[in-house]
Amino acid sequence: MTGLAQRLARPAILALPAFDLGDRAADPDAILLDANESPFGPLSGGSVAAGVNRYPEPRPARLGAAMASLYGVAPDQFLVTRGGDDAIDLLCRTFLDGPGDKAAVCVPSFSAYAHFARLQGAGVVEIPLDANFDLDPEAVIAAVRADPAIRLLFLCTPNNPTGNAVDPGHVLRIVDALPHVMILADEAYLEFGDTASLAAQAVARDNLLVLKTLSKAFALAGARVGGLIGPTETLGILGRALPPYPLPTLSVNAALEALQPARRALHRQRIAQLLAERARVAPLIATSPHVERVYPSAGNFLFLETRDTEALARRLAADGIKVRYRPQAAPGGVRLTIGTREENNAALAAFGVAVAAAPRRTAEIARDTKETRIALSLDLDRAEPRHIDTGIPYYDHMLDQVAAHGGFSLTLACEGDLEIDPHHTIEDVAIALGTGLRKALGDKRGIGRFGFALPMDETQAQVLIDLSGRPFSKFEGEFAATHVGDYPTEMTPHVFRSLADSLSAAIHVRVAGENDHHKVEACFKAFGRALRQALQIEGKSDALPSTKGML
Structure with a gap:
């Protein structure tokens, strides 16, 4: 017996193959390497749920302006959509009108293009990429010119x-040949390759749009x-x-936070980390007995031809690892x-590849x-990169000294209420840095735990540190000058107290000298050196430097 839905549905819908989203059955322990998502959580320090009792903006103006700025176009040259899939569907709904129209797709490629075209009842023309999956512009132009029904490419x-x-x-x-x-x-x-964007070209051409996500x-x-980049009229x-309300308030708020x-700087650092991992994984997985070929990639993924x-x-x-199988693209x-x-x-x-x-x-x-927005990334086992921007140049220099002498990578950015004074920025950055160090240390197994006296011209600074899990701060020293550059010297003891509290460490600082610039800098350098000793893995990596059995 045929159901009502089956009898009433458009033939184009009934003819559609199931959209391939892979197997996403709930499994909290699965390693999800199948959907080209970022492995990182969103960079959101606050609540994104504010205002969900109201309908969202019909056209989220702030978000549109932020994304337009990100991609270097004017706000009226960017249209916000519900992800890239919605943008593709929007194009098909706007430009394809039933079986008399066609869309062209260079295959193998993203399956959503053909899916949404067929959803409109339109035909799909497949134009093969070459043997190495590269685009042949002359073949594309010839194929599209040969079929006047093609309205979308x-x-x-x-x-x-x-x-x-x-x-x-x-x-x-292709764009110029097919007006x-x-x-x-x-x-x-x-973002995962070094190819220039076509955004600037899209706003100047009637027949080119650029999709962003x-x-x-x-x-x-x-x-x-x-969203889509293109001419205002289009x-x-x-x-x-x-x-009427294309994006939920939650999504708008999450995006605005991420684009702060x-x-x-952290997004750039994450991308660099993924690129480094792609470069590491590609030659290793090529040695797998299951892999026939690894293709070069400009994305956050690798395409493999496998055997068996x-x-x-x-x-x-069996190992709980999800990947995406694409036999239609290659054996x-x-x-x-x-x-x-x-x-x-x-x-x-x-894949059968052993790695340390x-x-x-x-x-x-x-x-x-309410006073600061801070994003921080650090790696205790890498010395680079170091990028710090708090809006207080001298403080940036001091934090760079800590990371450089501590031997760890640090990316840190802060937007603070500097129009009031530097206090909140200096304090909150110190809290964030201590929190990050504590988080990176984990269970502290293998570390040196203790650490440093440092002479700097006429100045001597001593920093003693114990990563004990018990916060305590003691500062001995005085400053005659109120400021060094735009940095208030009175904040120096407060910085180390904030670090001690957030790092859960005992930090003792003693400084003496004549030049306040030297004295402040010596404190931060000595702290970095003390950290280097305390963070360093020594002896057995699983040994805990405590007779208590915990830190």
Whole structure:
């Protein structure tokens, strides 16, 4: 017996294949390397739930302006959508009208292009990429010119699932050769390569739009926030097809927090970390007995050709590792998202590649108050990078001294109420730094725990530290000058008290000398050196430097 829905549904809907979203059954222990999400949580220090009792803005103006600024275009040249998928659907609903229209897709590519075109009852023309999955602009132009029914052309740059970078010159060659076709350049993964964006070109051409998303590089896949860049008139027409309230308030608030200037440095650091992991994993996984070929990638993933894929799938499933299988793209095709180092090591092990799995001592902190917004990332086992911006140049210099002499990487940005005075910024940054150090230390196994006297010209500074888990601060020293640059010297004892409290450490500082610049700097340098000794792994990495059995 045929149900009512089956009898009433449009034939185009009934003919659609199921949309491939992979197997996302609830499993809190699974390692999710299948959907090209960021492995990091969103950089949100406050509540994003404020205001959900009201309908959201029909067009979120602040978010649109923030995203337009991020991509270097005017606010009226950016249209906010519910992620990249919604932007693709919007294009198909606007420009495709039933079986007389067609969309062209360079295959293999993102399956949503064909899905949403077929959802409108339109045809799909598949234009094959070359043997290496690279775009051939002349072949694309010839194929589109040969079929006057084609109204939309989708170009994925870099391509998903294969990861190939796409030359912007090739895209513009196609755009200029096909003025009668609306062309989308999907830049969802552009942040993970070195290809220039086509955003500036899109606002100057009637037939080019650029897709952007916060799902990947900004770790907001669950918020569904993306958008289109293009001419104001084109976006105005597309906007007519949007629902009245396209984005939930929660998503808007989460995106605005993620796009704060104080968060930008950490996003860049996260991307650099993922790129370093991609470069590490690619040659290692190529040695797997299951891998036939690893393709170069400009995305946050790797595309693999595998052998005995069914056996590999059983092994990955047994280890709780989810990947995306793409046999339609290549024999034994597997797309592996780049995750954290620990997740990547687990995946390598499942592929039969042995790697040393030393624990990483890292931390990320997002701390927001009414007075400051702080984002911090540190790695105790790397000396670089160091990027610090608190709005107080001398304080930046002092914190850089701590990280440099402490031997750890530190990325830190703060937006504070400096128009009042530097107090809140200096205090809250010290709290965030101590919290990050404590988090990165974990259970403190293997550390030196104690640590330093340091001469600087006529000045002598001594910092004694015990990472005991018991906060205590003692400062001995006086300053004649009220400020060094824009830094109030009276804040120096307060900095070390804030560090002691948030790090849960005993910190004793003693400084004597004649030059207050030297005295302040010597305190911070000596603290960095004391940290270097205390943080250093010595002897057995699992040994706890305490007779109590805990710190």
